[in-house]
Amino acid sequence: MSTPAKSPTPKNIIVEEHIWITLKDGCRLAARLWLPEDALDNPVPAILEYIPYRKRDGTRGRDEPMHGYYAQNGYAAVRVDMRGSGESDGHMADEYLPLEQDDALEVIAWIAQQPWCDGAVGMQGKSWSGFNALQVAARRPPALKAIITTFSTDNRFTDDIHYMGGCLLNDNLWWGSIMLAFQARPLDPAIVGDSWRAAWLERIEKMPFFPALWLAHQRYDAYWQHGSVSTDYDAIVCPVLTIGGWADSYTNSVPRLLAGLNVPCRGIIGPWGHIYPHDGVPGPAIGYLQEAVRWWDHWLKGRDTGVMDDPQLRAYVEDPVAPEGTRTEMPGRWVGLAQWPSPELTPLVLHTGADGSLGENAGDKNAGKQGLLTIRSPESHGRAGGEWMGAGCPGEHPTDQRLDDGGALVFETAPLETEISTLGAPRLSLEIAADAPVAHVVARLSDVAPDGRVTRVSYQVFNLTHRDSHTNPAPLEPGQFYLVDFDLNACGHRFLPGHRIRLAVASTYWPMIWPTPTHVELSLRAEACSLTLPRLPDHPTTVTMLPPAHGPMTPMTRIEEGTIRRYSQQDHVTGEHTYVTDAVGGVFGEGVIRFDEIGTEIAHSLRRELTIRDDDPLSARYVLDQTFAMGRDGWRTRSEIRTAMHSDATHFHLSGDLAVFEDDECVAKREWRESIPRDLM
Known part of the structure; x- marks a missing residue:
């Protein structure tokens, strides 16, 4: 059974909205910082999360209650935007590049040297930051003492959003299109001043056509092997807590990591989709933050919190449910397996x-x-x-x-x-x-x-x-x-x-x-x-998980409710099948929101339409339209994006059109047209 970390009464905290971390080449990375208020007098370990999703207005809603909780429990929490994202300097050419890892090594060394840090650093993350927590751990920075990787993969080809089982996932275009929208967001003038517009336009001018980058590699070549820690599990020498969810797409790596790593490691798999487990849907959500603090206290503070007495794998075994598209709770039970692979199976x-x-x-x-x-x-x-x-x-x-x-x-x-x-x-x-x-x-x-x-x-x-x-x-x-x-x-x-x-x-x-x-x-x-x-045996060992906890919530207002429609239809004249997802106001149903502390409003709408005829695979068509609007009074921006894909017998054909607006004036456009040979796809 999980036990709460034995921490003193939650500490008062301070939050630095923005700090700069300057790298050796002069590039400045933007960060937010949460600290116990006495950290300068009593230095503490630090926890890093390092992603390109904008700490100021992208992941702000989920950052505050998570990193604030860490600070309340005696940690410095540092949320860093990668080079070329958010307000950070530079250009992002692709995901998981060596430069991304090199920068992370510098960031970890910088954190360890700060007066509020005692020299010990942990790294955590979900999805992209879960990936790079593993990748950076394999680089063995001296100050990195442990990681928590959530909804991540050890193999970028077999278990990521581009390919599955050697087949091309249509989400390759979806995710590449999302990245175009994300990277088309402007730098915030409240942080960078008048240089925001020139830096924004330069970022758009240099933006790659992400889906084509990934479609150019249709087999497990050196491109995908880079950043796949499964090529050498022994490169990781720090303890690893790995977490997955049955409704998520990154579950297979949890048992593989437990089987392949030769360091202290534990795994948790719940019923959730791609959401941190303390907010997990479908429920039941769990006390992820308490589990994390137990992990950090053990490996960063040297306290015996009992984490190594936990079963190596704790997993939620689901009971049957009706096959409905919307599921908020899953019936089932938590079981514990002392080791993985398990002789109990x-x-x-x-x-x-x-x-x-x-x-x-x-x-x-x-x-x-x-x-x-x-x-x-x-x-x-x-x-x-x-x-x-x-x-x-x-x-x-x-x-x-x-x-x-x-x-x-x-x-x-x-x-x-x-x-x-x-x-x-x-x-x-x-x-x-x-x-x-x-x-x-x-x-x-x-x-x-x-x-x-x-x-x-x-x-x-x-x-x-x-x-x-x-x-x-x-x-x-x-x-x-x-x-x-x-x-x-x-x-x-x-x-x-x-x-x-x-x-x-x-x-x-x-x-x-x-x-x-x-x-x-x-x-x-x-x-x-x-x-x-x-x-499983008829009577497996069951375990109890702690209920969710949170730190201070992010002040925010929902300006408009979001809507999501998903449907398929068949034209009985043409024989064409159409599958549509239409999300208005928020891609994941979150609606139009305003972050009250900074006054910034966010609205992201996306419609995708996939069509095919039952007797002709070359009839397949995929069209995806997005609008991303953000800003506040006196500063409004918008991007409009259309991407599309079809194929013939020998090639994939991709197109992309991007227009960005300041107020209602179009200030930049990009157009991409790519034909990529099919490689046994």
Whole structure:
């Protein structure tokens, strides 16, 4: 069971709205600082969070209650904007560059030398800052004593927003477009003075076309290997607390890090989307900040807080729920595994049959044509898949899988007589062939309720040209059968008596991944295929997590409520399927907000439309429109952005148009047009 950190009464704190950190090359990085009020007399350890999302008006809403809590508990909290972001000097050319890490090393050394710091530094972060906490730890700065990495990845190719299973994620364009909007935001004249406009226009002029940068690397090459700590776990020598969420897209790295690191490490996986766990949705949220202070007190202050007595992995095993797109709470229980990989888990092997069965009895692997099954999924298969990355928004979860199961091969157990709980990554073994040199296979693991509703538990998409290697893919020989093994996404789920376990296998997954060049048919030798679930014991060790806590909340006003609509439709004349997400006022439903202390208002609207016809993968189109407005009385800016993508048999074609406005005057424009060869995609 988690125990609260034994800290004195929460300290009074001071907050420095803005400080400069000057690097050796003269570049100034902008930072906010939270301190116990007596830190100059009694220096304390420091906690760094280092991201490009603007400490002044981007992440301000979540920074205050988190970093303020750290300061109340005896830490200096330093929130730094990277080079080329926020009010920091310079230019951001890409994500996770060596320069980003080099700057972080200087920042850590600078923090350790400040009069309010006792020389010990921890680094924490979620998403981008979770990534670079791992990457910087691998650089071994002397002052860095421990890290907490949340919703991050150890492999930038297999488990990031660009590619999955060797397939191109459509979120590559979404995220690249978001980055255009983020980087088009101006520097704040209240911080940098009259130079803000020239620096803003220069930043826009130098801005790269982010989605094309990433699409140019369609295999696990040196570009992706850089910053993937899985290439050398032993480079990390400081303790690591790693955290993930089942509704998030960065869960697989938690068990991999626990298995690969050779330092003191602990892991937590909850039901949440891409939100810090003390605000976690779907709930239950937990006392992340108390857990963090326990971690920091142990490794930065030398107190025995019992963190190393915790199970190596604490994970939330979810109970069945209705397959609804909006989920605010998940039923389930917290379990603890003393070590990972865990000897408590046993493999449950389920074999597929040509009759659609799924069970523990293996079929005749020599059944030949009798056991041969084929599927040519409609290109719109996947409409019930939900978002690749949950973020606590309405409508983002996978819906009833019956919508997609009609376009897949389906294998199913009889109603279960006893419950089966699984925790970890299911593994799928297939004997499979395709009628084209480039083909995808999509696997979904689902829970079938007694009333027939089907809830997705896990899934994976896999590019069969990557069957042997993500580094050196090879085309398929049409008609030739291959033995292919791959993991589904890690999950924690309890299948109840009376429910069925369902495996669905398909050849497409729109709108999550970009389709193959041709409309592919897959063939399976059913009796040679199997699904292995890591099964929990019937009575696993349960643990209790602390309730959420927060520091001082950020003064802010919601000026307008946000709206999010997600829907799909089919034109029965043209055969075109359209999938739309329309977020007005705030991309994640937050609405139009004003940060009251600085008077800055933020409004970000985004509409994306993806279309395809069921018989033609080359009909796929993706168009994304954004408006980002920010400012205050006397200072108003806006950016308008349209990005789009389509493909032919040999190339991807991307376009981008950006216009930025001061008040209502257009002050700069950018236009990008890129055609990138398909590399077995």
